[in-house]
Amino acid sequence: MTTLRTAAAVAAAIAALGLTAAAANPTVENAIHARQAQMDLHAFNLGILGAMAQGKAPYDAATAQAAADNLVLLSGLSATLHWLPGSDNATAADTRALPAIWANLADFAAKYAAFGDGARAMQAAAGGGLDAVKAAMGGLGGACGACHQTYRAPE
Amino acid sequence: MARALATLLALALVAAAAGYVLALPRTLPAAAVAGLAGDAARGERVFHAGGCAGCHAAPGAEGEARLVLSGGREFATPFGRFVAPNISPDPVRGIGGWTLAAFANALLRGVGPDGRHYYPAFPYTTYARMALADVADLRAFMATLPPSAEPSRPHALGFPFTIRLGLGLWKRLYLDPAWVVGGALSAAETRGRYLAEALGHCGECHTPRDALGGAVRSRWLAGAPNPAGEGRIPDITPARLTGSADEIAAYLETGLTPGFDSAGGHMAEMIKSLSALPPGDRAALAAYLKRVPPSR
Numbered sequence: 037m038t039t040l041r042t043a044a045a046v047a048a049a050i051a052a053l054g055l056t057a058a059a060a061n062p063t064v065e066n067a068i069h070a071r072q073a074q075m076d077l078h079a080f081n082l083g084i085l086g087a088m089a090q091g092k093a094p095y096d097a098a099t100a101q102a103a104a105d106n107l108v109l110l111s112g113l114s115a116t117l118h119w120l121p122g123s124d125n126a127t128a129a130d131t132r133a134l135p136a137i138w139a140n141l142a143d144f145a146a147k148y149a150a151f152g153d154g155a156r157a158m159q160a161a162a163g164g165g166l167d168a169v170k171a172a173m174g175g176l177g178g179a180c181g182a183c184h185q186t187y188r189a190p191e
Numbered sequence: 192m193a194r195a196l197a198t199l200l201a202l203a204l205v206a207a208a209a210g211y212v213l214a215l216p217r218t219l220p221a222a223a224v225a226g227l228a229g230d231a232a233r234g235e236r237v238f239h240a241g242g243c244a245g246c247h248a249a250p251g252a253e254g255e256a257r258l259v260l261s262g263g264r265e266f267a268t269p270f271g272r273f274v275a276p277n278i279s280p281d282p283v284r285g286i287g288g289w290t291l292a293a294f295a296n297a298l299l300r301g302v303g304p305d306g307r308h309y310y311p312a313f314p315y316t317t318y319a320r321m322a323l324a325d326v327a328d329l330r331a332f333m334a335t336l337p338p339s340a341e342p343s344r345p346h347a348l349g350f351p352f353t354i355r356l357g358l359g360l361w362k363r364l365y366l367d368p369a370w371v372v373g374g375a376l377s378a379a380e381t382r383g384r385y386l387a388e389a390l391g392h393c394g395e396c397h398t399p400r401d402a403l404g405g406a407v408r409s410r411w412l413a414g415a416p417n418p419a420g421e422g423r424i425p426d427i428t429p430a431r432l433t434g435s436a437d438e439i440a441a442y443l444e445t446g447l448t449p450g451f452d453s454a455g456g457h458m459a460e461m462i463k464s465l466s467a468l469p470p471g472d473r474a475a476l477a478a479y480l481k482r483v484p485p486s487r
Binding site: 075079080082083086090125126132134173174177178180181182184185188189190191 | 414417420421422423424425441445446447450451452453454455456457458459460462
């Protein structure tokens, strides 16, 4: 329920932003940089957990917990400022974000919220042993993939 | 003058007749599938390795719904828009009424039960390399899936691509069941080659195409423009795919790269199929990818 409310709020906020953002064209480039930096932080923290899940790094409860906590924090960042209208790959350079995002804002927000759900599930699991981390990994990685499948262009 | 014209006309007729004969569908010998019973359990692995659900499940289908092969997914290409048909076991709207020979001709020769050529959006240039025993197993498995009464929708193509007979000539140029990667291969690499070149159809997107839409074999898996629009399908030869075989196998299971980016686009769909394979098959695919000539 919280997830739904968050998703609706994010969608509404992005849509409202559309009214003003066209005038703020110089910030499109910065917004693209900012969200790509956020994605790097996702990948970095997911990587710590993934390396443990794949047996490339030893399981450490505190490290796993810290990475999962970071992912939860990241999932709570307001998306509205980073996904300016006009920052899609048909309009702006150096981005793979598809225009479909802005045509389906509610679904985009729901997929972002699903990442939050996956991160919270990992947060609950991270300190509970390697098997728990492995079990939570599928849902978390799946949430990343679900959004990329629909809203990100290939290279 | 009249004589020259008559000769010219005769030559044109002969050329047209020859072209027509060359363009006719070529089906498998009737005896090719004789005695093949088909094993549904084995066919499930063929089904996942072939990525059938990635195109033929309804758009957006997840989980068990991916086993309902009602079709409907659209593919934008330079030749027009293709729509995946219903290949569920429904006897009317699907392919439940087909014989094994018809099923084999569709996969290996790109010919429908009505004798028409299929468009190569259906990757029969890949499936042409399939073992007939796998074809029979696949059919046995697909017969166990839920039927769908969803009618198949027609493709929306521009002239001259609406003339299916022309595909007969196209097949003469590009339907080549020879393996692309040759040389001495280990057992795992050989299995990986079969999974990639006969089932997984990696080359359909990752290999560039020429002006007529045929795969450029000399640039096998070297990356290509995205047929659906913006961006590029990446190079997956060792020139670009520098991770270890273990990392490649992990990606094929989880969709996560060594840098923990996640697969997107149609590859995310393919990962759903590949993750259902036994681990040894993903390891074999990784071993094969390490043997593909690096792009330059």
